[in-house]
Amino acid sequence: MSSDFSANRTEPVFQLKGVRYLYNGRQIALDGIDLEVGRGEQLALLGANGSGKSTLLKLLDGIFGPNSGTMRALGRDIAAVASGLDSFRFHREVGLVFQDPDVQLFSATVFDDVAFGPLQLGLSQAEVRQRCDEALEIMEITHLARRAPFELSGGEKKRAAIASVLSLGPEVILLDEPTAALDPRSKWLLVSLIQKLGQAGKTIITATHELEIVPLIASRVIVLGENRQVLADGPARQVLEDTDLLVKANLIHPELHYLGHFQPSMG
Amino acid sequence: MSSSARLGRSPARKKQKQSLGWLEKTLAGITSSIAQAVFTEEHSRKAGWLQQLDPRAKLGMFLAMVLAGSFTGSFPVLVGLYLVTLLAARLSQVPFDFFVKRVWLGIPFFAGIVVVPSIFFTPGERPLSFTVGSLIIGPSIPGLIGASIFISRVAVSVSLAVLLVVTTPWADLLKSLQALHVPQVFILLLSMTYRYIFLFLRSAVDMFEARKSRMVGWTSGKEQRKWIAGSVGNLMNRSFKMSNDVYSAMLARGFTGETRSFNTFRMEGRDWTALFLTIGVAAAAVFVQRFIR
Known part of the structure; x- marks a missing residue:
């Protein structure tokens, strides 16, 4: 697949300088974000509820542009992508899995949802079928292909939503709270999937506040504070061992976590 | 007297019961709509005759039979078409009571309201009647025949629609x-x-x-x-x-x-056979109804 991104492999995937975003033009959602993400990085975006994680992911996906600051993604100006310029090609390379799977599953069957992206690419029916079969198999939901989304459980919906993005074959995958409200088996399936995608060289940014999965899915961590600014940016282990920082970011609480022995890793 | 005892006798308690009943009813109505949709999708996944056919063939069969029902003015032929839909439902593993209830629960209300005046206003012989001044009030035989034909025509059409929806995702x-x-x-x-x-x-x-x-x-x-x-x-x-x-x-x-x-559909031999067979039955019904009244 040829693209600007493929042509400029040394350029960072995302470059943000002083990015500010306001909800309804008034309420601050993100304030002065500086960020650079390299190709093939696995990054976790940590932050308490309302810290702006989902908004940042939507900005990175070019769904909307910043109110101020500069933002480049895959060699393009994200504001131009958000206004529709070249967004078709951009979304071949960047896929966003929304926090609420009901938003993402808008078709009458799971298969139709997974096929939606490839069909928009103008691929042949055979190629669409192949991509869908692969994505459904990766997420272990081939048996749900003909089912209506309203019949699925929360975990199944989440897997179907991820399959609908994987079928596009994006180089960059943005995941918004992928393991929220999942049972342990579904959670582990997603963690191992993210690991596999990372090993395949994909750039993955996962927004979460589940600290136990972070060391398994990311080598670098960005912490967003409740002031909607970047509070920390560093290696996963280093950030997760800084209990003062985690308390400040409202990611752990002294009454719930024994800070002297806080163990964020599952294994 | 305890407060609960006082409540038990008060009109407010009666009012609360009524309002709670209304809420319960609304809740039950919404829940049953969801349950029915899920139940319908369950039927469409069974390995019955209609479920195995291409949806386009089924749509063609449905249109042919509905047209046949609309062009038929013979009560016996309409009954025959209804029996065909019952047979198709049986072959498609649709439960008999579910299918019949779903069709007949709505018909008396909707079709009945439309057809009742015609029973009394259509001229003809009236076996049961009474006179009010210069008016003779009672159901006429042509009115009853017309109503029977109308209701059986509605029953055939609704049965076909239900069968199509129930057997097709x-x-x-x-x-x-x-x-x-x-x-x-x-x-x-x-x-x-x-x-x-x-x-x-x-x-x-x-x-x-x-x-x-x-x-x-x-x-x-x-x-x-x-x-x-x-x-x-x-x-x-x-x-x-x-x-x-x-x-x-x-x-x-x-x-x-x-x-x-x-598009995952593919018309195969059995789809074409079912489609042409149904068109044949529909054409035969329209032809035969001219001789059977």
């Missing part, structure tokens, strides 16, 4: 409309509407249940109306937010405004 049924050159954007809108109706029905159920779990005292009719208005507004707000989010999700997967869909 909604998604396939919508896609089969492409064969009739229905615009794809219209089909996409219909499928999304179907998808999100269930989401909002579930939200409504959750809101009703959340309210029910916190009902610890009597609320006035005014308060209830206020709550209902607030809930409607809340659901509307959610639907607006959801529609924006869904559109974002569509854009994120490369939606450019042009609708495309994946």
Whole structure:
């Protein structure tokens, strides 16, 4: 697949300088974000509820542009992508899995949802079928292909939503709270999937506040504070061992976590 | 006297019971709509005769039989067509009582209202009648025959529609409309509407249940109306937010405004056979009805 991104492999995937975003033009959602993400990085975006994680992911996906600051993604100006310029090609390379799977599953069957992206690419029916079969198999939901989304459980919906993005074959995958409200088996399936995608060289940014999965899915961590600014940016282990920082970011609480022995890793 | 005993005798208690009954009924209605949809999808996944046919063939068969029913003015032929639909339902493993109930529960109400005046106003012999001044009131035989034909025609059409919907997943049924050159954007809108109706029905159920779990005292009719208005507004707000989010999700997967869909249908020998056989039965019914009255 040829693209600007493929042509400029040394350029960072995302470059943000002083990015500010306001909800309804008034309420601050993100304030002065500086960020650079390299190709093939696995990054976790940590932050308490309302810290702006989902908004940042939507900005990175070019769904909307910043109110101020500069933002480049895959060699393009994200504001131009958000206004529709070249967004078709951009979304071949960047896929966003929304926090609420009901938003993402808008078709009458799971298969139709997974096929939606490839069909928009103008691929042949055979190629669409192949991509869908692969994505459904990766997420272990081939048996749900003909089912209506309203019949699925929360975990199944989440897997179907991820399959609908994987079928596009994006180089960059943005995941918004992928393991929220999942049972342990579904959670582990997603963690191992993210690991596999990372090993395949994909750039993955996962927004979460589940600290136990972070060391398994990311080598670098960005912490967003409740002031909607970047509070920390560093290696996963280093950030997760800084209990003062985690308390400040409202990611752990002294009454719930024994800070002297806080163990964020599952294994 | 304890407060509960006082409550037991008060008119307020009676009023509360009525209002709770109304809420329970609404909740049960919404829940049963969801359950029925899931149940219908279950039937469409069975390995019955109609379930195995291409949806486009089924749509063609449905149209042929409905046209036959519409062009037939013979009561015995209409009964014959109804028996054919019962046989098709049996071969498709659709439970008899479910199928018959679903068809006949609505017909007396909707078709009955339309047809009752014609029974009395159609001229002809009236075996049972009474006179009021210069008026002779009673059902006429031509009126009764006309009503029977009308009701059996409605029964055949509704049975066919139910059979089509019950044996075909909604998604396939919508896609089969492409064969009739229905615009794809219209089909996409219909499928999304179907998808999100269930989401909002579930939200409504959750809101009703959340309210029910916190009902610890009597609320006035005014308060209830206020709550209902607030809930409607809340659901509307959610639907607006959801529609924006869904559109974002569509854009994120490369939606450019042009609708495309994946076609998995393939007409095979058995589909063509079933289609031509049904067209044959329909044509025969229209032909034969001229001789059987």
